Amino acid sequence: MSNLIIEKNKIIMPDKITISHISNIYNEFLKNLSQLNTKKIIIDFNKTNQLDSAGVALIDQIIEILNNKNIQYKTENIAPSVKNIIDTFSSQKLKAIKPEYETKSDIITKIYNIYENFKSNIIFFTIILIDMIYWSFFAIIGKGQHKKDSITQQLILIGYNAVPIIGLMSLLVGLILALQSAAQLRQFGANIYIVDLIGIAMVREMGPLMTAIMMAGRSGSAFASEIATMIVTDEIDALKVMSINPIRFVLVPKFLAITIAMPLLITVSDFLGILGGFFIGILYLNIPTTAFLNRLVEILILSDITIGIFKGICFSWIIVTVGSYFGLKVKGGAQGVGKVTTASVVTSIFLVILADSIFSLIFYFG
Amino acid sequence: MTEPILKVRNLQAKYGNKIILKDISFDVMKNEIFVILGGSGCGKSTLLKNLIRLYKPSKGQVLFQNQNIATIDSDNLEFYYSKIGVLFQNGALLNSFTIFENVAIPLYIHTNLPYEIIKKIVLKKLELVDILHAAELLPSQLSGGMQKRAALARAIILDPDILFCDEPSAGLDPITAESLDQLFIKLKTQLNMTLIIVTHELASIKRIADHILFLDKGNAIFYGTMDEALNSNVTFVKNFFSKGMGVYF
Numbered sequence: 001m002s003n004l005i006i007e008k009n010k011i012i013m014p015d016k017i018t019i020s021h022i023s024n025i026y027n028e029f030l031k032n033l034s035q036l037n038t039k040k041i042i043i044d045f046n047k048t049n050q051l052d053s054a055g056v057a058l059i060d061q062i063i064e065i066l067n068n069k070n071i072q073y074k075t076e077n078i079a080p081s082v083k084n085i086i087d088t089f090s091s092q093k094l095k096a097i098k099p100e101y102e103t104k105s106d107i108i109t110k111i112y113n114i115y116e117n118f119k120s121n122i123i124f125f126t127i128i129l130i131d132m133i134y135w136s137f138f139a140i141i142g143k144g145q146h147k148k149d150s151i152t153q154q155l156i157l158i159g160y161n162a163v164p165i166i167g168l169m170s171l172l173v174g175l176i177l178a179l180q181s182a183a184q185l186r187q188f189g190a191n192i193y194i195v196d197l198i199g200i201a202m203v204r205e206m207g208p209l210m211t212a213i214m215m216a217g218r219s220g221s222a223f224a225s226e227i228a229t230m231i232v233t234d235e236i237d238a239l240k241v242m243s244i245n246p247i248r249f250v251l252v253p254k255f256l257a258i259t260i261a262m263p264l265l266i267t268v269s270d271f272l273g274i275l276g277g278f279f280i281g282i283l284y285l286n287i288p289t290t291a292f293l294n295r296l297v298e299i300l301i302l303s304d305i306t307i308g309i310f311k312g313i314c315f316s317w318i319i320v321t322v323g324s325y326f327g328l329k330v331k332g333g334a335q336g337v338g339k340v341t342t343a344s345v346v347t348s349i350f351l352v353i354l355a356d357s358i359f360s361l362i363f364y365f366g
Numbered sequence: 367m368t369e370p371i372l373k374v375r376n377l378q379a380k381y382g383n384k385i386i387l388k389d390i391s392f393d394v395m396k397n398e399i400f401v402i403l404g405g406s407g408c409g410k411s412t413l414l415k416n417l418i419r420l421y422k423p424s425k426g427q428v429l430f431q432n433q434n435i436a437t438i439d440s441d442n443l444e445f446y447y448s449k450i451g452v453l454f455q456n457g458a459l460l461n462s463f464t465i466f467e468n469v470a471i472p473l474y475i476h477t478n479l480p481y482e483i484i485k486k487i488v489l490k491k492l493e494l495v496d497i498l499h500a501a502e503l504l505p506s507q508l509s510g511g512m513q514k515r516a517a518l519a520r521a522i523i524l525d526p527d528i529l530f531c532d533e534p535s536a537g538l539d540p541i542t543a544e545s546l547d548q549l550f551i552k553l554k555t556q557l558n559m560t561l562i563i564v565t566h567e568l569a570s571i572k573r574i575a576d577h578i579l580f581l582d583k584g585n586a587i588f589y590g591t592m593d594e595a596l597n598s599n600v601t602f603v604k605n606f607f608s609k610g611m612g613v614y615f
């Protein structure tokens with residue numbers, strides 16, 4: 001059997017390009033590829049008399065590599081029997097294909113397409129949010145287009161069922177936060193300021209943020225996967241042809257439920273987070289209970305609580321809109337559902353943290 | 367069968383730049399079973415989705431009561447949807463709702479009927495499709511055939527003028543498929559419904575079809591009755607029927 005030979009401007013293919021030989025041929029090609037020092041080469045099949053589908057795949061691969069290196073090629077001396085096999089299996093056209101250079105205009109087109117895609121996604125996202133807010137008003141005044149008890153069902157799913165995990169998480173966050181700070185404060189005899197730290201941190205930041213992150217993972221993923229599955233199984237189309245607006249029927253109950261549930265969950269989170277700090281305060285820093293509570297009442301003002309709740313409501317809208325957006329954009333079957341669910345959680349968490357940063361700047365400088 | 371209930375004129379459908387349906391024209395008469403037929407990937411389901419405006423045709427007209435469905439506004443589209451029912455290929459029942467709730471949805475949303483009346487209507491429709499016993503079950507607790515029947519009950523709950531069915535027999539055993547066909551005939555004869563059915567099940571077509579539209583690669587290559595189809599000189603139609611005859615007839 002002959003070997004693949006690479007000369008300055010020529011690749012001479014071996015006599016047998018079959019499944020038992022292609023590994024060696026391919027290695028040979030890669031090893032000697034650097035010897036090609038021109039942008040126009042010839043692939044010579046003069047010796048080739050045996051070829052199978054695996055061999056055609058190898059030829060395709062070689063051509064792909066040449067194309068990627070912007071090397072133009074043409075083929076020579078292909079025996080009819082070999083050409084038949086190539087024509088049957090090849091995804092490449094074996095002729096002197098002019099490689100497609102990525103010209104400037106292509107790059108501009110790509111950037112333009114990315115911009116257009118981004119713009120249409122933002123518009124779609126905004127439309128979903130506005131639609132949900134708009135149709136929620138109709139639902140509130142009793143003109144909803146959803147099953148009567150669906151808001152209650154969603155409240156149980158989104159809110160009530162999340163209380164244990166959010167409560168436990170907040171308690172632990174409060175404990176950790178207080179414990180980490182306690183040692184530092186003790187050094188300066190500033191034990192009582194643990195109340196300020198825990199109180200304000202939980203109510204203004206950690207409560208809303210941790211609750212939102214948990215909700216994004218728990219409820220946002222459920223929204224995305226439920227809506228995506230409904231699209232994949234034609235349920236959304238079925239609603240449309242029954243003149244039922246899917247946003248009103250499916251999304252509005254979720255939107256209203258999360259809007260109601262979020263402030264309540266944040267309250268639970270705030271309370272249990274502070275309770276965690278309270279344990280550390282009285283057990284580790286020996287702060288008297290009354291002193292802790294008096295200080296808490298003294299430092300916590302109404303605006304801290306309302307800011308926390310306001311942020312929480314905004315986060316909840318981000319979560320429900322992102323979940324719905326990704327759910328409605330699903331493509332494909334089960335794999336598509338999985339993809340949009342993951343994307344929904346990641347995007348929700350990112351946008352929640354981004355929004356929290358923006359709020360922090362606004363409230364700090366505002 | 368005197369006047370068309372649905373007229374399709376020069377309909378063209380595209381996915382992106384790819385043309386799926388080319389210049390399709392036909393009439394569907396009142397109170398007939400109209401079958402859209404063709405091999406896999408010929409554009410049958412796309413045509414159906416264009417007829418029910420889940421897709422918007424890129425060109426042409428779909429006329430119902432002298433209104434072009436392809437271009438009507440949302441109010442008129444709502445009126446059109448109140449006059450049609452759709453049976454999707456996989457049933458498309460809402461999985462978190464019971465069969466009763468699934469069938470009752472259009473009544474809850476579009477009427478102010480009291481619950482007692484809604485219940486009676488739903489139970490009558492479930493009885494008609496022979497799954498009364500499954501009213502309180504969830505779709506996942508039913509077999510494929512029963513899910514199709516439940517979806518059919520939902521599709522006809524508002525007594526539509528036209529019932530669209532996408533591959534109703536797909537995935538069903540021959541006996542269940544035949545009983546579903548009998549149900550279609552019952553809807554046509556007893557409720558004066560017009561049915562537009564997308565299928566490629568030859569046995570089913572023979573049982574139910576009044577008129578056939580044959581699609582191939584997005585083109586309408588034949589339009590006529592079943593007998594005309596069997597005697598057609600169009601090569602593809604001839605082949606299609608001859609390949610299946612041995613198996614089904």
